[in-house]
Amino acid sequence: xxxxxxxxxxxxxxxxxxxxxxxxxxxxxxxxxxxxxxxxxxxxxxxxxxxxxxxxxxxxxxxxxxxxxxxxxxxxxxxxxxxxxxxxxxxxxxxxxxxxxxxxxxxxxxxxxxxxxxxxxxxxxxxxxxxxxxxxxxxxxxxxxxxxxxxxxxxxxxxxxxxxxxxxxxxxxxxxxxxxxxxxxxxxxxxxxxxxxxxxxxxxxxxxxxxxxxxxxxxxxxxxxxxxxxxxxxxxxxxxxxxxxxxxxxxxxxxxxxxxxxxxxxxxxxxxxxxxxxxxxxxxxxxxxxxxxxxxxxxxxxxxxxxxxxxxx
Amino acid sequence: xxxxxxxxxxxxxxxxxxxxxxxxxxxxxxxxxxxxxxxxxxxxxxxxxxxxxxxxxxxxxxxxxxxxxxxxxxxxxxxxxxxxxxxxxxxxxxxxxxxxxxxxxxxxxxxxxxxxxxxxxxxxxxxxxxxxxxxxxxxxxxxxxxxxxxxxxxxxxxxxxxxxxxxxxxxxxxxxxxxxxxxxxxxxxxxxxxxxxxxxxxxxxxxxxxxxxxxxxxxxxxxxxxxxxxxxxxxxxxxxxxxxxxxxxxxxxxxxxxxxxxxxxxxxxxxxxxxxxxxxxxxxxxxxxxxxxxx
Numbered sequence: 001x002x003x004x005x006x007x008x009x010x011x012x013x014x015x016x017x018x019x020x021x022x023x024x025x026x027x028x029x030x031x032x033x034x035x036x037x038x039x040x041x042x043x044x045x046x047x048x049x050x051x052x053x054x055x056x057x058x059x060x061x062x063x064x065x066x067x068x069x070x071x072x073x074x075x076x077x078x079x080x081x082x083x084x085x086x087x088x089x090x091x092x093x094x095x096x097x098x099x100x101x102x103x104x105x106x107x108x109x110x111x112x113x114x115x116x117x118x119x120x121x122x123x124x125x126x127x128x129x130x131x132x133x134x135x136x137x138x139x140x141x142x143x144x145x146x147x148x149x150x151x152x153x154x155x156x157x158x159x160x161x162x163x164x165x166x167x168x169x170x171x172x173x174x175x176x177x178x179x180x181x182x183x184x185x186x187x188x189x190x191x192x193x194x195x196x197x198x199x200x201x202x203x204x205x206x207x208x209x210x211x212x213x214x215x216x217x218x219x220x221x222x223x224x225x226x227x228x229x230x231x232x233x234x235x236x237x238x239x240x241x242x243x244x245x246x247x248x249x250x251x252x253x254x255x256x257x258x259x260x261x262x263x264x265x266x267x268x269x270x271x272x273x274x275x276x277x278x279x280x281x282x283x284x285x286x287x288x289x290x291x292x293x294x295x296x297x298x299x300x301x302x303x304x305x306x307x308x309x310x311x312x313x
Numbered sequence: 314x315x316x317x318x319x320x321x322x323x324x325x326x327x328x329x330x331x332x333x334x335x336x337x338x339x340x341x342x343x344x345x346x347x348x349x350x351x352x353x354x355x356x357x358x359x360x361x362x363x364x365x366x367x368x369x370x371x372x373x374x375x376x377x378x379x380x381x382x383x384x385x386x387x388x389x390x391x392x393x394x395x396x397x398x399x400x401x402x403x404x405x406x407x408x409x410x411x412x413x414x415x416x417x418x419x420x421x422x423x424x425x426x427x428x429x430x431x432x433x434x435x436x437x438x439x440x441x442x443x444x445x446x447x448x449x450x451x452x453x454x455x456x457x458x459x460x461x462x463x464x465x466x467x468x469x470x471x472x473x474x475x476x477x478x479x480x481x482x483x484x485x486x487x488x489x490x491x492x493x494x495x496x497x498x499x500x501x502x503x504x505x506x507x508x509x510x511x512x513x514x515x516x517x518x519x520x521x522x523x524x525x526x527x528x529x530x531x532x533x534x535x536x537x538x539x540x541x542x543x544x545x546x547x548x549x550x551x552x553x554x555x556x557x558x559x560x561x562x563x564x565x566x567x568x569x570x571x572x573x574x575x576x577x578x579x580x581x582x583x584x585x586x587x588x589x590x591x592x593x594x595x596x597x598x599x600x601x602x603x604x605x606x607x608x
Contacts, residue, residue: 153324
């Protein structure tokens with residue numbers, strides 16, 4: 001059986017005598033996991049703990065089945081990490097920098113050189129690979145960081161705010177790359193971002209943190225699947241027989257004031273059958289909405305449930 | 314991840330042994346160093362005395378050349394314990410100067426643009442990192458201290474014959490030990506400075522200050538308190554004391570003035586080892602603080 005990507009068990013981390021992560025417990029099984037939360041929620045601390053930089057005060061964190069504290073080195077051999085801040089050696093050429101990092105990950109020099117060239121061409125910096133990294137634009141530096149994170153072929157790619165400071169086309173290209181990497185191999189992904197759209201476009205599951213606690217763990221794939229079958233109707237002339245007939249088809253109905261009805265349809269029922277029932281019962285459907293819980297709704301919900309109504313991130 | 318396909322693919326090839334990866338840092342550091350013309354000139358200059366010493370040894374062992382020289386009696390050219398003590402002093406000072414140029418850039422370059430998390434997010438520890446950088450200085454300073462001095466020792470042994478090597482073989486031990494403690498202290502000290510000061514010129518200055526300010530403070534302490542224990546802060550003096558003891562020259566006059574032996578030699582060892590440990594603690598604290606990205 002495959003190990004969950006991330007398992008947190010009562011994880012508590014203290015830094016400078018202050019508790020930053022409070023007893024996080026949860027299992028994330030998807031291959032692409034988004035990490036969301038307001039500033040100071042503990043996202044970077046969690047990433048640093050998963051990388052073994054911080055020791056848990058209590059509990060444990062396991063990544064790909066390896067304990068981050070006791071198996072730190074083995075775990076880091078499976079990881080490619082793209083940090084949020086500037087992280088490069090300015091005087092080195094791009095390709096040399098990536099080769100250097102690949103060699104430290106254990107690739108022999110010849111293979112490291114080959115992979116460095118491939119990674120650079122792959123992220124779209126082929127033409128700039130012989131320039132010193134210090135001369136790159138912000139977007140190019142982000143891509144160079146991605147290249148060094150993938151050159152050694154990790155099993156888990158940790159991306160901390162990968163699209164920070166990128167213009168829209170560059171951001172789009174980077175998101176496409178991340179999706180491509182995800183789909184082209186069995187690599188797992190942990191993406192921390194302030195941009196909900198980045199997470200929504202690349203991840204299957206999200207972990208939302210607030211004040212060092214888990215506000216929500218949400219499986220976006222299941223959420224999307226469930227939303228496709230959830231209808232909100234505004235009707236006039238709806239008699240109880242309308243909902244009874246729908247329930248006869250296997251739907252679940254909840255009736256509210258002013259003819260508003262919420263319907264959860266089973267997979268086999270299509271929307272046109274709702275229209276047919278309405279026509280046969282003489283019910284006018286004035287408005288019909290699919291429920292479209294975006295990640296933003298999920299995030300705001302999680303924030304509201306934990307007491308932050310304005311959803312600042 | 315073939316270039317022509319432009320598709321991502323995981324790496325499935327072989328990996329180098331984990332214990333050997335610290336040497337990647339050493340290789341890359343040397344490659345960067347040898348790009349600098351100034352470094353190459355400095356390295357050559359620090360080896361020039363070795364050539365002069367070798368020339369002296371050649372003359373000392375060549376009666377014909379000595380007769381041709383207008384310097385007088387042949388006994389003027391003596392290659393003995395004292396001669397090797399002088400070589401040690403000259404070459405360790407050359408090592409100090411080389412270290413002042415090379416040491417400051419070794420870690421500062423990685424810290425300036427936050428590269429530390431990239432190193433340490435791999436199967437690579439802080440100890441591996443320090444070992445990799447320490448090896449750079451270790452190899453380099455060995456190349457101007459004990460390696461050429463042992464070559465000179467070999468040259469003298471070869472030219473002198475008559476069992477000279479067997480009567481002087483014990484000198485190999487102080488050559489190696491004294492070089493080792495000096496190299497270790499210089500390397501750790503300059504790495505610790507490199508971890509704190511980003512600008513090379515400032516870092517070089519700080520290394521000089523680390524040697525000269527405590528010496529001045531020590532002398533002040535001696536003058537005020539009427540004691541000699543302030544000399545413990547003079548690291549160069551402490552090294553010379555160890556060197557003099559190693560070569561059995563405690564009462565001799567060295568190249569840089571008389572060797573004063575009021576301080577017990579174990580105390581001198583204690584000072585140099587303490588500087589090493591303190592540098593290591595400072596280095597570890599600095600690297601630990603910079604390994605994780607805060608946010």
